[in-house]
Amino acid sequence: MLIPERLLMGPGPSNPHPDVTQALAAPLVGHLDPYFLQVMDETMSNLRVVFGTDNHHTIPMSATGSGGLETIMLNMLEPGDEAVVGIIGYFGHRLAAMASKAGATVRTLEEDLGQVIDPGRIQAELEKKPAKLVAVVHAETSTGACQPLEEIGKIAHDHGALFVVDCVTSLAGMPVDVDKTGIDAAGSCSQKCIGSPPGLGPVTFGPKAIEASNNRRRTPPTWYFDLSLLFQYWGESDGAKDRVFHHTAPVASIYAFHRALQLILEEGLENRYQRHRDAHCHLVSGLEKLGLSLFTPEAHRLPMLNVVNIPDAIDDVRVRKTLLDRGIEISAGFGPLQGKTWRIGLMGYNADRKRIDILLGELEEVLKEARK
Amino acid sequence: MLIPERLLMGPGPSNPHPDVTQALAAPLVGHLDPYFLQVMDETMSNLRVVFGTDNHHTIPMSATGSGGLETIMLNMLEPGDEAVVGIIGYFGHRLAAMASKAGATVRTLEEDLGQVIDPGRIQAELEKKPAKLVAVVHAETSTGACQPLEEIGKIAHDHGALFVVDCVTSLAGMPVDVDKTGIDAAGSCSQKCIGSPPGLGPVTFGPKAIEASNNRRRTPPTWYFDLSLLFQYWGESDGAKDRVFHHTAPVASIYAFHRALQLILEEGLENRYQRHRDAHCHLVSGLEKLGLSLFTPEAHRLPMLNVVNIPDAIDDVRVRKTLLDRGIEISAGFGPLQGKTWRIGLMGYNADRKRIDILLGELEEVLKEARK
Numbered sequence: 001m002l003i004p005e006r007l008l009m010g011p012g013p014s015n016p017h018p019d020v021t022q023a024l025a026a027p028l029v030g031h032l033d034p035y036f037l038q039v040m041d042e043t044m045s046n047l048r049v050v051f052g053t054d055n056h057h058t059i060p061m062s063a064t065g066s067g068g069l070e071t072i073m074l075n076m077l078e079p080g081d082e083a084v085v086g087i088i089g090y091f092g093h094r095l096a097a098m099a100s101k102a103g104a105t106v107r108t109l110e111e112d113l114g115q116v117i118d119p120g121r122i123q124a125e126l127e128k129k130p131a132k133l134v135a136v137v138h139a140e141t142s143t144g145a146c147q148p149l150e151e152i153g154k155i156a157h158d159h160g161a162l163f164v165v166d167c168v169t170s171l172a173g174m175p176v177d178v179d180k181t182g183i184d185a186a187g188s189c190s191q192k193c194i195g196s197p198p199g200l201g202p203v204t205f206g207p208k209a210i211e212a213s214n215n216r217r218r219t220p221p222t223w224y225f226d227l228s229l230l231f232q233y234w235g236e237s238d239g240a241k242d243r244v245f246h247h248t249a250p251v252a253s254i255y256a257f258h259r260a261l262q263l264i265l266e267e268g269l270e271n272r273y274q275r276h277r278d279a280h281c282h283l284v285s286g287l288e289k290l291g292l293s294l295f296t297p298e299a300h301r302l303p304m305l306n307v308v309n310i311p312d313a314i315d316d317v318r319v320r321k322t323l324l325d326r327g328i329e330i331s332a333g334f335g336p337l338q339g340k341t342w343r344i345g346l347m348g349y350n351a352d353r354k355r356i357d358i359l360l361g362e363l364e365e366v367l368k369e370a371r372k
Numbered sequence: 373m374l375i376p377e378r379l380l381m382g383p384g385p386s387n388p389h390p391d392v393t394q395a396l397a398a399p400l401v402g403h404l405d406p407y408f409l410q411v412m413d414e415t416m417s418n419l420r421v422v423f424g425t426d427n428h429h430t431i432p433m434s435a436t437g438s439g440g441l442e443t444i445m446l447n448m449l450e451p452g453d454e455a456v457v458g459i460i461g462y463f464g465h466r467l468a469a470m471a472s473k474a475g476a477t478v479r480t481l482e483e484d485l486g487q488v489i490d491p492g493r494i495q496a497e498l499e500k501k502p503a504k505l506v507a508v509v510h511a512e513t514s515t516g517a518c519q520p521l522e523e524i525g526k527i528a529h530d531h532g533a534l535f536v537v538d539c540v541t542s543l544a545g546m547p548v549d550v551d552k553t554g555i556d557a558a559g560s561c562s563q564k565c566i567g568s569p570p571g572l573g574p575v576t577f578g579p580k581a582i583e584a585s586n587n588r589r590r591t592p593p594t595w596y597f598d599l600s601l602l603f604q605y606w607g608e609s610d611g612a613k614d615r616v617f618h619h620t621a622p623v624a625s626i627y628a629f630h631r632a633l634q635l636i637l638e639e640g641l642e643n644r645y646q647r648h649r650d651a652h653c654h655l656v657s658g659l660e661k662l663g664l665s666l667f668t669p670e671a672h673r674l675p676m677l678n679v680v681n682i683p684d685a686i687d688d689v690r691v692r693k694t695l696l697d698r699g700i701e702i703s704a705g706f707g708p709l710q711g712k713t714w715r716i717g718l719m720g721y722n723a724d725r726k727r728i729d730i731l732l733g734e735l736e737e738v739l740k741e742a743r744k
Contacts, residue, residue: 006400013400021397024624025397030701062436062439063434065619066596074593101593101598191620197400197625222593248384252570252628255375256624324406
């Protein structure tokens with residue numbers, strides 16, 4: 001196979017650390033092997049640190065990030081329930097679609113692209129009519145905007161609602177702090193700031209979320225994503241001895257994910273967040289020198305996902321194609337922003353000055369050639 | 373990481389071919405990279421050959437084999453539908469549970485462990501009351517029994533029902549022949565006879581299954597497993613140009629799966645089936661020399677999954693633990709057969725005389741020490 005080598009500076013997958021790739025290719029063991037059960041326990045324990053939570057129910061789902069988020073919605077919601085979803089871009093729409101698939105009546109609060117939801121709007125909506133669940137996207141990958149969480153969490157709880165957060169893009173690249181922020185359930189992915197290949201959907205469920213799951217009127221319309229079945233395998237308590245087979249765990253993916261979590265803890269969360277902020281500043285200052293500006297207002301900018309305005313005189317597709325031919329992936333704008341913006345991801349291993357300099361150097365040359 | 377090296381002779385994962393492991397660790401590209409889109413197209417095309425089908429809708433789901441089977445049930449069935457499920461062991465119960473989760477009224481036909489369903493029972497059940505779907509497990513991993521398919525498929529079609537098959541354990545180790553057998557939807561896994569790591573759920577849907585999915589009264593209660601959304605990404609026709617993002621594909625897992633499929637086609641399906649049959653005969657004759665017999669009646673035996681009676685004088689757990697300490701995994705019996713049987717898998721790369729001889733040699737020594 002002649003697989004091209006890419007510097008992956010889109011919205012993920014990002015390039016994994018070489019140690020993670022090595023772990024991926026390690027010898028397989030069975031999914032009930034004592035060694036693998038130890039890997040599972042360590043994975044849960046380290047994932048809790050990354051999420052910033054004491055929640056026992058913290059695992060990588062055997063599905064991508066979207067599958068993790070769907071696990072949350074299908075277990076928290078059922079027909080007859082009300083949900084309020086804040087929408088600041090595509091991934092908010094996706095959360096609303098998943099809540100709706102779970103059978104809930106979904107009320108959406110939408111903001112202009114690049115903006116974030118004012119907590120007062122959530123408050124007004126819940127005062128008008130209560131809801132079982134409030135969900136927002138922390139780091140909106142389609143607009144590069146960061147939704148502040150803490151106040152919305154407080155409002156949700158004051159109105160008896162669960163607070164659910166999509167932290168697919170933010171986790172391990174900026175603070176999520178599940179317990180401190182008051183998040184009841186959160187879902188992320190393996191391939192962005194965690195720095196593993198795509199394929200796993202890390203999720204965490206707090207006591208109120210587990211209670212909601214246990215108090216359902218009907219079991220969820222899923223066998224694969226059913227929390228009560230999943231934790232018979234992952235263990236209902238720490239160091240559980242009796243594991244009941246559910247599905248065959250994706251052993252190799254979990255090896256890689258386990259190693260990626262170790263690398264995060266070795267680096268230290270604060271150092272890692274700082275590295276992502278530094279990378280962002282380095283990119284923005286380099287882009288400015290090339291005459292490029294960011295779409296997202298400065299107050300809301302994410303460090304790991306940068307949405308860049310495409311100058312009028314520049315051919316979007318030609319720039320991306322030429323960069324890809326030179327071995328660098330940046331991504332198209334999403335939805336209404338397609339053709340108007342690029343998305344440049346600085347995630348995990350790639351939140352690195354030298355790698356950003358490679359991109360900036362190539363981009364400078366390509367821009368010169370790509371005047372329309 | 374001190375990962376133990378195991379010869380995996382349980383019910384899967386099996387040891388992948390070294391080329392597959394190498395593909396797993398290949399450099400990542402983005403999930404919309406032109407190179408990856410080509411890998412996706414080749415994967416669909418080669419998977420069709422392995423399933424024995426012309427079905428366009430043939431993909432590896434981004435979930436394990438169970439997730440693939442759930443995709444079938446959630447898209448084919450909805451509340452108000454009737455399903456008939458044949459049960460010859462644990463995995464039949466699982467199919468019934470999934471059909472029930474999808475909201476269908478499920479009628480089960482159960483057989484004694486080791487036996488298979490008589491097609492006449494399916495016929496009588498459908499004559500009593502029609503059903504939208506008939507589902508059976510082809511290779512029942514808990515009992516080692518092979519359920520003949522063709523006659524049941526014909527009966528299902530004569531009564532206007534879809535024929536759904538769980539071929540998790542059989543695919544690529546013995547003929548499944550989706551089109552010839554008259555299967556409308558089938559689901560398998562990546563880690564058994566296909567010989568890739570666990571994590572993907574290959575599925576195929578024929579025209580009648582797609583029609584049933586399109587004619588639903590309501591959309592399925594899932595976003596992640598929704599066929600209509602999935603094929604916007606995988607392509608509604610061969611060589612589709614417009615791919616709409618759904619979820620981020622598990623690129624590394626698909627690399628490995630893609631390579632595993634290539635190896636199957638290089639070997640040839642008939643040669644591969646013959647290799648699995650030869651391996652089975654070699655194992656059985658070796659076991660007989662050790663005084664061990666098979667649980668499953670000879671008429672129903674699978675080649676790739678052998679359920680072995682544990683002699684009264686032998687300590688089940690001690691044998692398995694000692695073998696594992698020596699680097700060989702065989703598996704415990706399942707459910708009612710736990711403690712009474714072992715399960716020995718000969719799948720993909722491990723359907724090999726030399727590897728079986730390693731197991732037989734070690735087993736001989738271990739049995740001597742494990743008299744109760």
